[in-house]
Amino acid sequence: VDDLASLVERLPDGAVSTHPGELTSRSRDAWPLAMLREVRGDRLPRPLAVVFPRATEDVAHTLEWATETRTAVVPRGAGSGVCGGAQAVWRGVVLDLSRMSRILEIDDESQTVRAEAGIRGDPLERALSERGLTLGHYPQSMAISSLGGWIAAASAGQASAGYGAIEDRLLGLTAVLGSGRVVQLPAAPRSATGPDLRRMFVGSEGTLAVVTEATLSVARRPESLRWLATAPSSFEAGTALVRELLQRRLHPVVVRVYDEVDAGMTFGPVGHGSGPVAIAAFEASRVGDAGLEEARRLALEAGAGPLGEDYGRHWWGHRNDAVVLYRRIMGDERMFGAGVIVDTMEVAAIWRHVPRLYDAVREALLEHASQAVGCHLSHPYASGASLYFTFLIRAEDDAAAERAYLEAWRRAAAACRGAEGTLSHHHGVGLLKAPFLVDALGPAAVSTLRSLKAAADPAGILNPGKLLETEP
């Protein structure tokens, strides 16, 4: 507490809060297990204080103080992470970036935007939209996630086929290393001046540095999208169809393939009967009739009959509803009752391994989850794709649900590795997957990550236990 007084002295008035409500609301992110624990009355780790920086220098002062006093700091964007990456740490402080949310510059000529890290997706996209621009980065969490969070968690949006993931938009940034040192990387389209330090911060989950500002590449807003929807004979046939679309370089903006279970949940409202569904969107002004015709022909040749354009439009119109639903599931209303937990797992592999990855992870999850494990492919590349599983665990009570949940994750992570998949495509590692990281990446890669951590954060104050397990 003496320590906290010395932090208060270094920062502007009102930057440090110890209000109990603030401490509680920053004790966790949207990790389902933490929600379950909270609902059942467990005490989650409450921080000593919440720090609200308004400028990069406030962040630097906080990290200098934390390094001196060996206080753990948990950087926090908007708290929508689903792996516990922003869960508070006992006797640590939470560094909440939400008051650093200004747009600093939009450059119409270079098509770039520079903004503070705490800005959320919706206001950022709205401001760009007024200039006829878009970031093209549309994670489902858009309304409840922040620019800094996207970088820290290596976010990918629903239009990644067209616009890439967050690292593909990132041109420059300002970050404060654990030591308090400020690193400024000016915007450059590309550079060959040593390893790209921008990339060191993407996916670092608050363990190396706190990103305070970023410059991103934006695009002209497409006037409209043209949708295709088809009914492939199987999920595997649907993935093969998407592979062909991508490898032919037809430049879709959005591509998704749903297995039967997931298709039922997603397209029930448009009257979908049974079987998998594949949808794709193209920029109307770019695809041309010949390109669309080629995509349609490919689908027919693959035995995938046409579905109405309403499938794509329905999905686009409702694509973020799940976020609202999700909050309700685990929140106050507790839709599904005690002993129930819902989560998602997103993995990726090169095409050759995708069918095996689908089978292996699904089977592992079904050992503990209800029959309703659904999956969709949502981020395709020329070389492979991600698979996104949704699963629901139902047990006698919350304690049993927790045990089943952790065991389901353990088995699914092992199954993923066995099928040569990568442990996460875009949700990150956090607390949830940290125990699986050595198995997933191998000891040499994890040891290299630990070296990076030691280099950027010598006192080890930044987000301890996240991404990398705390060493014994």
Add this chain to the structure above:
Amino acid sequence: VDDLASLVERLPDGAVSTHPGELTSRSRDAWPLAMLREVRGDRLPRPLAVVFPRATEDVAHTLEWATETRTAVVPRGAGSGVCGGAQAVWRGVVLDLSRMSRILEIDDESQTVRAEAGIRGDPLERALSERGLTLGHYPQSMAISSLGGWIAAASAGQASAGYGAIEDRLLGLTAVLGSGRVVQLPAAPRSATGPDLRRMFVGSEGTLAVVTEATLSVARRPESLRWLATAPSSFEAGTALVRELLQRRLHPVVVRVYDEVDAGMTFGPVGHGSGPVAIAAFEASRVGDAGLEEARRLALEAGAGPLGEDYGRHWWGHRNDAVVLYRRIMGDERMFGAGVIVDTMEVAAIWRHVPRLYDAVREALLEHASQAVGCHLSHPYASGASLYFTFLIRAEDDAAAERAYLEAWRRAAAACRGAEGTLSHHHGVGLLKAPFLVDALGPAAVSTLRSLKAAADPAGILNPGKLLETEP
């Protein structure tokens, strides 16, 4: 020499050479200043030995030995680097990857190729071509550069508009850290499991690790290209036209704009008179007539009259001739005589700064170079582009040429920074630009690079003095 005996013991027979011819031929890469120094009779730093690994474990044994004996190791691909990055170090060994040149696997389904780092561009592309595939990575040095060199130097090829640069093709790799520890990063289309370690090795210039194998994403070989060529009223008008092409997402594969001097050198053979030239290529099967028509219309609206398709085809057919020419310039034949040195400088900036960057660097170079400073834009992005300057210095003798050369670089680097450009787009830093790095990136970023270096190569044996200047 005792030390060397213990290295020989650890490696297969014939892996270590102390043959004088080998030592001499590995004393430098294609850095023009080193060539000038050699021609005028300076003794370049000769290595103690050249090591020819045949497997990753040979590299690991060599680096373990070097760490134990504190011997400098200079990794070498094919030696085509132009910044001195592979120049030998006194009393060090050169680790020549040329005998690790096998293609290990081509996966037609995932469209990936896995190969050893020493393979050169031409055989790699030939093998892919036989399967109807292409890497899409066509640096001018194609025939005389290697996969490992591309990764180490952050290479970008002539079709980067269509296929991205080397990091955009890189899915996985095996690297040996300075400590001798082997890191294997399996191929993944994307991953959110911590900072992307693949990217730590791109542009590391042999200072952190030696890449021994890589898996790359390849593409189906386009059947043909459709070329456009136009005559913009000025270089700046040409760059604005390219910006529009890119920002409209017309998906060109190749885009180049030449200023008047460079256009004269490049398109003289097709009868080009005066003025700048812009050329672009599109995949015939992807662009569609409407897209080509749109590009043509944009050019006309920008006041750029049409030129014949032979401009593009001529360039494509002769695009790598300069490599042959270049070797002649500085090699045995010494085309231009004593006191002459020719070099290139490639920088990049976001669009807003491109015109100022062009003026500033050109002006700085012209203070020391002959009037014939030519420039072209060759790697466009939605957010900006690179500029590639060719310059020739002519002085009384080779000593005066060296002084003028170093001063020209010093001034051009400062001009680049002043115009908010990045110091290198794809040639890297090496020995040549290491003195400018702190000024270019700032002390905090360079200090972070030094931390990475200390983490990956604690004994500091890997390529000392390259990229990062040796600390006093």
